[in-house]
Amino acid sequence: MRTFFLTFFLAPAVPLLAGPYAPAAGQAGSTAIARTDPRITAWANRVAAWQVGANCLPQWQDTSRALGPAGDDPTHITCLGDGGTITLAFPGFIADGPGADFAVFENAFSDTFLEFAWVEVSRDGVNFVRFPNHSLTAAPVISFGSVDPTDVDGLAGKYRQPFGVGFDLADVGLDQVSHVRLVDVIGDGSARDSAGHVIYDPFPNDGSAGFDLDAVAVLHLKQWQTLEVARLGPDQVNALAMAHLPDGRMLLGRQGTLGVQSVWGAPALTSIPAGGLEFDPSFIAVRSADSALLGAGGGFGGISGLHAFDPSQPALALKEPPLAQVQNYNGLYWRSPSSGAEGWLIGGANGATGRHSVTFVSNDGTKSGPLTGELCTYSSGLAADAQGNLFAALYELPGTPAEGDSEWVLKFPAANVEAAVNAVLAGTPAPLPKSGGTRVFRFDSASSLAVDAAGRLWAGGFK
Structure with a gap:
């Protein structure tokens, strides 16, 4: 009598991880910040500058959708387009505190379909510094292809909606900032991380290409900033x-x-x-x-x-x-x-x-x-x-x-x-x-x- 054996291979619910960086939202060791995190005290409330990139339809260019709290609607976003940028301001100053000081939310629908943006901050809205970032993705990623989140660090877009990527001002040596700028990473292999490695993400995409911004949250808000712009002389008490x-x-x-x-x-x-x-x-x-x-x-x-x-x-x-x-x-x-x-x-x-x-x-x-x-x-x-x-x-x-x-x-x-x-x-x-x-x-x-x-x-x- 011939016996037949039927074997089932059960795929894990999440991808097998190989990189050195934090894993997807919900996994042990993840640094993802939920949109309901009680540490969040404010959200971006003003667009200071905006330049849409290529391959973004007008219906995705409403910058007001980048303001206020993050949601769970993947269509309520501002698309940057390939190479686009957006600069956001807040109801106060983002201050350096313990751990992450602000978080950026994208609309990724899975743990591996990830579109990235560089994150830059400024004390004055003019001079910006970019956060250190790392990408170990070894090969190009096709449209709607997958990226292992453990191969990526320091880039917005690492986590699925409704989770954000946290950023610590201590990483760029600043005690407080007034503006956050996001710059879309074009995933065709032309972009480089802080170490000179190629940054890949799904490419090409049409209609809503590039980073899709949901919101930017503030975890450490400072309402006032003290700047000494001048001192009055002894004869200038009332002047x-x-x-x-x-x-x-x-x-x-x-x-x-x-x-x-x-x-x-x-x-x-x-x-x-x-x-x-x-x-x-x-x-x-x-x-x-x-x-x-x-x-x-x-x-x-x-x-x-x-x-x-x-x-x-x-x-x-x-x-x-x-x-x-x-x-x-x-x-x-x-x-x-x-x-x-x-x-x-x-x-x-x-x-x-x-x-x-x-x-x-x-x-x-x-x-x-x-x-x-x-x-x-x-x-x-x-x-x-x-x-x-x-x-x-x-x-x-x-x-x-x-x-x-x-x-x-x-x-x-x-x-x-x-x-x-x-x-x-x-x-x-x-x-x-x-x-x-x-x-x-x-x-x-x-x-x-x-x-x-x-x-x-x-x-x-x-x-």
């Missing part, structure tokens, strides 16, 4: 004005000097010539990347110039003649989101009897006039929100008849502010009375006011 350009760079005015931050996140300043002007700056206000205004200040009660300048061309001096000559304690750029009416609002002792009021000055300086009547004895904080509402703080000395008004903040509705602006532009000023402002809050000190992007009112000053 400081600051503002920010749309790209985040700072403008800094000190007694007799004005500068623009050369690179975001770094302390160096590029000087803007004063053109022979003397000033003790009261404020800097920004209209756009190429339009700003400096209040020359000059102490209590005196008038001085409002000087326009172009921050995008720091070699150009402050413009003369000034847009206007008024007492200026503070100032801001104001624009109506409904009609587009715009100009500068200047706080100072310009009332009929020398008390604090708000003056409107047109962008070109050809029109100016009172926006409000007299509000209080001494100049105080001034701010506007995105809707065009105006906030003006009141300041009175203790023991004076108007002491009860001190440190209240008045809110003037946007529609009323716009009407007063249009009246000045028409040559028939109709100042808003103090009674037209609603008391919204009383701060301990409100010599400075600001409204953030969420519409929250902030105040600061001295007692």
